Amino acid sequence: MDLDVSALKFNPSYTFDCGQAFRWRPVDSQKSIWVGAIGRSVISVTRDRVRIHSQEVHAQHHSDKVLDYFTPEDDLDSILERLPKDEFLSGAIREFPGLRILTQDPWECLVSFVCSINKNIPAIKLAIENLCDRFGDPISSDIGIYHTFPSPEALANAKQSDLLSCKVGFRWKYIKYIAMKIQSGELNLESLRNLSYEDARQAIVSKLSGRTFGVGPKVADCALLFSLHKTNAFPIDVWMSRCIREHYASMLRIEKTVLKKSLTPRTYALLSGTMRLHFGKYAGYAQQYLYMKTRTDSLYSR
DNA sequence: TCCCAGGTCCTAC
Protein backbone atom coordinates (compact mmCIF):
# COMPACT_ATOMS: atom_id res chain seq x y z
CA MET A 1 0.00 0.00 0.00
CA ASP A 2 1.29 3.47 -0.90
CA LEU A 3 0.58 6.78 0.79
CA ASP A 4 1.20 10.02 -1.04
CA VAL A 5 3.13 12.32 1.28
CA SER A 6 4.36 14.86 -1.24
CA ALA A 7 2.23 17.51 0.49
CA LEU A 8 4.39 17.18 3.60
CA LYS A 9 7.38 18.48 1.62
CA PHE A 10 9.74 16.51 3.75
CA ASN A 11 13.24 15.28 3.21
CA PRO A 12 13.68 11.73 4.52
CA SER A 13 17.44 12.02 4.71
CA TYR A 14 17.42 15.08 7.00
CA THR A 15 14.41 13.88 8.95
CA PHE A 16 15.78 10.40 9.72
CA ASP A 17 19.42 11.37 10.11
CA CYS A 18 19.07 14.27 12.53
CA GLY A 19 19.20 12.13 15.65
CA GLN A 20 15.51 12.11 16.59
CA ALA A 21 15.00 8.46 15.56
CA PHE A 22 17.51 5.63 15.43
CA ARG A 23 16.03 2.73 13.49
CA TRP A 24 15.80 4.09 9.93
CA ARG A 25 18.32 2.89 7.34
CA PRO A 26 18.99 4.15 3.82
CA VAL A 27 18.85 1.36 1.26
CA ASP A 28 20.53 3.21 -1.60
CA SER A 29 23.74 5.19 -1.71
CA GLN A 30 21.94 8.45 -2.52
CA LYS A 31 19.92 8.08 0.69
CA SER A 32 16.71 8.61 -1.25
CA ILE A 33 14.94 5.49 0.05
CA TRP A 34 14.76 4.72 3.76
CA VAL A 35 13.43 1.61 5.48
CA GLY A 36 12.19 1.12 9.01
CA ALA A 37 9.27 0.00 11.14
CA ILE A 38 6.40 2.00 12.56
CA GLY A 39 4.52 -0.06 15.10
CA ARG A 40 3.88 -3.38 13.39
CA SER A 41 4.32 -2.03 9.86
CA VAL A 42 7.46 -2.31 7.76
CA ILE A 43 7.84 0.90 5.79
CA SER A 44 9.92 2.31 2.99
CA VAL A 45 9.99 6.05 2.52
CA THR A 46 10.96 8.42 -0.26
CA ARG A 47 10.39 12.14 -0.60
CA ASP A 48 6.93 11.63 -2.10
CA ARG A 49 5.59 8.33 -0.90
CA VAL A 50 5.41 6.00 2.07
CA ARG A 51 5.01 2.32 1.22
CA ILE A 52 3.73 -0.26 3.69
CA HIS A 53 5.36 -3.63 3.01
CA SER A 54 3.92 -5.83 5.74
CA GLN A 55 0.54 -7.50 5.38
CA GLU A 56 -1.68 -6.71 8.29
CA VAL A 57 -5.37 -7.28 8.69
CA HIS A 58 -6.45 -3.79 9.68
CA ALA A 59 -4.91 -1.97 6.75
CA GLN A 60 -6.71 1.34 7.23
CA HIS A 61 -5.84 1.52 10.91
CA HIS A 62 -2.18 0.93 10.07
CA SER A 63 -2.02 3.47 7.29
CA ASP A 64 -3.53 6.12 9.60
CA LYS A 65 -0.97 5.32 12.26
CA VAL A 66 1.84 5.40 9.73
CA LEU A 67 0.77 8.79 8.45
CA ASP A 68 0.50 10.24 11.97
CA TYR A 69 4.15 9.34 12.49
CA PHE A 70 5.08 12.08 10.05
CA THR A 71 3.13 14.73 11.98
CA PRO A 72 0.95 15.82 9.03
CA GLU A 73 -0.80 18.45 11.20
CA ASP A 74 2.39 20.51 11.26
CA ASP A 75 2.62 22.91 8.35
CA LEU A 76 6.38 23.12 8.05
CA ASP A 77 6.48 26.31 5.99
CA SER A 78 4.36 28.33 8.36
CA ILE A 79 6.15 26.98 11.44
CA LEU A 80 9.54 27.96 10.08
CA GLU A 81 8.12 31.27 8.95
CA ARG A 82 7.01 32.06 12.49
CA LEU A 83 10.36 31.37 14.15
CA PRO A 84 12.36 34.48 15.04
CA LYS A 85 15.21 34.44 12.53
CA ASP A 86 18.85 35.13 13.01
CA GLU A 87 21.69 34.48 10.62
CA PHE A 88 22.62 31.09 12.02
CA LEU A 89 19.09 29.69 12.16
CA SER A 90 18.28 31.03 8.69
CA GLY A 91 21.36 29.25 7.36
CA ALA A 92 20.30 26.02 9.03
CA ILE A 93 16.80 26.23 7.54
CA ARG A 94 18.25 26.92 4.08
CA GLU A 95 20.66 24.02 4.41
CA PHE A 96 18.19 21.37 5.61
CA PRO A 97 14.85 22.03 3.92
CA GLY A 98 12.22 19.43 4.71
CA LEU A 99 13.53 18.42 8.13
CA ARG A 100 10.37 17.44 10.04
CA ILE A 101 9.81 16.47 13.65
CA LEU A 102 8.31 13.01 13.89
CA THR A 103 5.63 11.76 16.26
CA GLN A 104 7.14 8.52 17.51
CA ASP A 105 5.79 6.05 20.01
CA PRO A 106 6.59 7.63 23.40
CA TRP A 107 7.68 4.38 25.02
CA GLU A 108 10.05 3.54 22.16
CA CYS A 109 11.34 7.09 22.09
CA LEU A 110 11.98 7.25 25.82
CA VAL A 111 13.87 3.95 25.92
CA SER A 112 15.84 4.93 22.82
CA PHE A 113 17.07 8.10 24.48
CA VAL A 114 17.91 6.22 27.66
CA CYS A 115 20.11 4.08 25.40
CA SER A 116 21.70 7.28 24.09
CA ILE A 117 23.17 8.21 27.47
CA ASN A 118 26.94 8.54 27.11
CA LYS A 119 27.04 6.67 23.79
CA ASN A 120 27.86 7.78 20.28
CA ILE A 121 25.22 7.51 17.57
CA PRO A 122 26.44 4.27 15.89
CA ALA A 123 26.55 2.60 19.29
CA ILE A 124 23.05 3.84 20.15
CA LYS A 125 21.68 2.40 16.91
CA LEU A 126 23.41 -0.89 17.55
CA ALA A 127 22.01 -1.25 21.07
CA ILE A 128 18.46 -0.41 19.97
CA GLU A 129 18.61 -2.82 17.05
CA ASN A 130 19.87 -5.53 19.40
CA LEU A 131 16.93 -4.91 21.75
CA CYS A 132 14.48 -5.18 18.86
CA ASP A 133 16.04 -8.35 17.48
CA ARG A 134 16.16 -9.97 20.90
CA PHE A 135 12.89 -8.79 22.47
CA GLY A 136 10.68 -7.48 19.64
CA ASP A 137 8.15 -9.46 17.62
CA PRO A 138 9.18 -10.49 14.11
CA ILE A 139 7.18 -8.87 11.32
CA SER A 140 7.34 -10.38 7.88
CA SER A 141 7.14 -8.22 4.80
CA ASP A 142 7.91 -8.40 1.10
CA ILE A 143 11.32 -6.86 1.81
CA GLY A 144 12.34 -9.22 4.61
CA ILE A 145 11.86 -9.89 8.29
CA TYR A 146 11.89 -6.91 10.64
CA HIS A 147 11.20 -6.61 14.35
CA THR A 148 8.89 -4.40 16.35
CA PHE A 149 10.29 -2.33 19.16
CA PRO A 150 9.95 -4.48 22.31
CA SER A 151 6.84 -4.06 24.45
CA PRO A 152 7.11 -2.77 28.04
CA GLU A 153 6.15 -6.29 29.18
CA ALA A 154 9.01 -7.86 27.24
CA LEU A 155 11.61 -5.54 28.76
CA ALA A 156 10.08 -5.54 32.25
CA ASN A 157 10.43 -9.32 32.33
CA ALA A 158 13.87 -9.38 30.70
CA LYS A 159 16.81 -10.88 32.55
CA GLN A 160 19.81 -8.69 33.31
CA SER A 161 22.10 -10.97 31.33
CA ASP A 162 19.84 -10.84 28.27
CA LEU A 163 19.68 -7.05 28.39
CA LEU A 164 23.46 -6.88 28.74
CA SER A 165 23.84 -9.11 25.69
CA CYS A 166 22.18 -6.27 23.75
CA LYS A 167 25.14 -4.02 24.67
CA VAL A 168 23.11 -1.54 26.66
CA GLY A 169 25.66 -1.62 29.48
CA PHE A 170 24.81 0.07 32.77
CA ARG A 171 21.54 1.33 31.23
CA TRP A 172 20.03 -2.15 31.55
CA LYS A 173 18.51 -1.37 34.93
CA TYR A 174 17.08 1.93 33.76
CA ILE A 175 15.40 0.18 30.85
CA LYS A 176 14.02 -2.61 32.99
CA TYR A 177 12.64 -0.37 35.72
CA ILE A 178 11.10 2.13 33.32
CA ALA A 179 9.43 -0.82 31.59
CA MET A 180 8.07 -1.98 34.94
CA LYS A 181 6.62 1.47 35.69
CA ILE A 182 4.88 1.49 32.33
CA GLN A 183 3.71 -2.09 32.59
CA SER A 184 2.20 -1.53 36.02
CA GLY A 185 0.30 1.47 34.70
CA GLU A 186 1.89 3.78 37.24
CA LEU A 187 3.01 5.95 34.35
CA ASN A 188 0.91 6.15 31.21
CA LEU A 189 2.88 8.02 28.57
CA GLU A 190 0.00 8.20 26.09
CA SER A 191 -2.10 10.04 28.65
CA LEU A 192 0.44 12.88 28.60
CA ARG A 193 -0.42 13.85 25.03
CA ASN A 194 -3.07 16.33 26.06
CA LEU A 195 -1.04 17.94 28.83
CA SER A 196 1.07 21.06 28.51
CA TYR A 197 4.82 20.71 28.11
CA GLU A 198 5.34 21.63 31.75
CA ASP A 199 2.79 19.19 33.14
CA ALA A 200 3.86 16.31 30.93
CA ARG A 201 7.48 16.91 31.82
CA GLN A 202 6.69 16.99 35.50
CA ALA A 203 4.84 13.69 35.20
CA ILE A 204 7.80 11.99 33.55
CA VAL A 205 10.50 13.45 35.75
CA SER A 206 8.62 12.82 39.00
CA LYS A 207 8.15 9.15 38.14
CA LEU A 208 11.37 8.35 36.31
CA SER A 209 14.13 10.58 37.63
CA GLY A 210 16.58 9.19 40.15
CA ARG A 211 18.87 6.26 40.79
CA THR A 212 16.65 3.54 39.41
CA PHE A 213 15.35 5.24 36.31
CA GLY A 214 18.02 7.47 34.86
CA VAL A 215 15.72 9.90 33.08
CA GLY A 216 17.28 13.35 33.41
CA PRO A 217 16.22 16.63 31.82
CA LYS A 218 17.71 15.93 28.39
CA VAL A 219 16.18 12.50 27.94
CA ALA A 220 12.82 13.77 29.18
CA ASP A 221 12.88 16.71 26.77
CA CYS A 222 13.73 14.46 23.83
CA ALA A 223 10.80 12.16 24.59
CA LEU A 224 8.52 15.20 24.95
CA LEU A 225 9.60 16.69 21.64
CA PHE A 226 10.01 13.63 19.46
CA SER A 227 7.05 11.55 20.59
CA LEU A 228 4.55 13.58 22.62
CA HIS A 229 4.95 16.49 20.22
CA LYS A 230 5.56 19.18 22.80
CA THR A 231 6.99 21.48 20.16
CA ASN A 232 8.11 24.04 22.72
CA ALA A 233 10.55 21.57 24.34
CA PHE A 234 14.20 22.47 23.75
CA PRO A 235 16.61 19.65 24.65
CA ILE A 236 20.13 20.75 25.60
CA ASP A 237 22.99 18.42 24.79
CA VAL A 238 26.69 18.93 24.21
CA TRP A 239 26.06 20.17 20.67
CA MET A 240 23.40 22.60 21.71
CA SER A 241 25.64 23.93 24.49
CA ARG A 242 28.27 24.62 21.84
CA CYS A 243 25.72 26.19 19.55
CA ILE A 244 24.45 28.51 22.28
CA ARG A 245 27.95 29.47 23.32
CA GLU A 246 28.97 30.36 19.78
CA HIS A 247 25.79 31.91 18.40
CA TYR A 248 23.26 32.85 21.07
CA ALA A 249 25.02 33.66 24.34
CA SER A 250 25.57 37.33 23.63
CA MET A 251 22.31 37.80 21.72
CA LEU A 252 20.29 36.37 24.60
CA ARG A 253 22.52 37.84 27.31
CA ILE A 254 23.57 34.51 28.73
CA GLU A 255 26.69 34.92 30.84
CA LYS A 256 29.65 33.13 29.33
CA THR A 257 30.63 31.83 32.76
CA VAL A 258 27.41 29.80 32.86
CA LEU A 259 28.43 27.98 29.70
CA LYS A 260 31.85 27.00 30.98
CA LYS A 261 30.47 25.09 33.92
CA SER A 262 29.26 21.54 33.64
CA LEU A 263 25.59 21.21 32.81
CA THR A 264 24.00 21.24 36.26
CA PRO A 265 20.21 20.99 36.54
CA ARG A 266 20.15 24.73 37.14
CA THR A 267 22.25 25.50 34.07
CA TYR A 268 20.13 23.16 31.98
CA ALA A 269 16.97 24.92 33.09
CA LEU A 270 18.49 28.32 32.39
CA LEU A 271 19.67 27.45 28.87
CA SER A 272 16.62 25.49 27.83
CA GLY A 273 14.29 28.07 29.36
CA THR A 274 16.03 30.98 27.65
CA MET A 275 15.89 29.28 24.26
CA ARG A 276 12.23 28.29 24.74
CA LEU A 277 11.36 31.85 25.63
CA HIS A 278 13.22 33.20 22.61
CA PHE A 279 11.91 30.76 19.99
CA GLY A 280 8.42 30.28 21.38
CA LYS A 281 5.80 27.67 20.60
CA TYR A 282 7.93 25.90 17.98
CA ALA A 283 11.26 26.15 19.78
CA GLY A 284 11.75 22.42 19.26
CA TYR A 285 11.85 22.89 15.50
CA ALA A 286 14.51 25.55 15.89
CA GLN A 287 16.42 23.15 18.11
CA GLN A 288 16.47 20.42 15.47
CA TYR A 289 17.68 22.70 12.71
CA LEU A 290 20.32 24.19 15.00
CA TYR A 291 21.42 20.75 16.13
CA MET A 292 21.80 19.53 12.57
CA LYS A 293 23.72 22.62 11.49
CA THR A 294 26.04 22.64 14.49
CA ARG A 295 26.84 18.99 14.06
CA THR A 296 27.54 19.06 10.33
CA ASP A 297 29.59 22.27 10.61
CA SER A 298 31.73 20.52 13.18
CA LEU A 299 32.16 17.44 11.00
CA TYR A 300 33.36 19.53 8.06
CA SER A 301 35.77 21.56 10.15
CA ARG A 302 37.55 18.50 11.49
C1' DT B 1 46.09 1.52 23.30
C1' DC B 2 43.51 5.20 24.61
C1' DC B 3 39.93 8.57 24.45
C1' DC B 4 35.39 9.69 23.71
C1' DA B 5 30.39 9.46 23.26
C1' DG B 6 22.70 13.52 21.87
C1' DG B 7 23.87 12.11 30.16
C1' DT B 8 22.85 10.86 34.77
C1' DC B 9 23.82 9.77 39.39
C1' DC B 10 26.60 10.01 43.53
C1' DT B 11 29.77 11.99 46.72
C1' DA B 12 32.09 15.47 49.05
C1' DC B 13 32.38 20.01 49.78
Added chain:
DNA sequence: GTAGGACCTGGG
Protein backbone atom coordinates in the same frame (compact mmCIF):
# COMPACT_ATOMS: atom_id res chain seq x y z
C1' DG C 1 23.83 24.19 44.84
C1' DT C 2 27.76 22.26 42.33
C1' DA C 3 32.27 20.32 40.65
C1' DG C 4 34.35 16.01 39.68
C1' DG C 5 34.33 11.24 39.01
C1' DA C 6 32.27 6.73 37.63
C1' DC C 7 29.77 4.28 34.38
C1' DC C 8 29.20 -0.40 29.95
C1' DT C 9 30.85 -0.69 25.55
C1' DG C 10 31.83 0.15 20.55
C1' DG C 11 33.86 3.34 17.45
C1' DG C 12 37.59 6.37 15.92
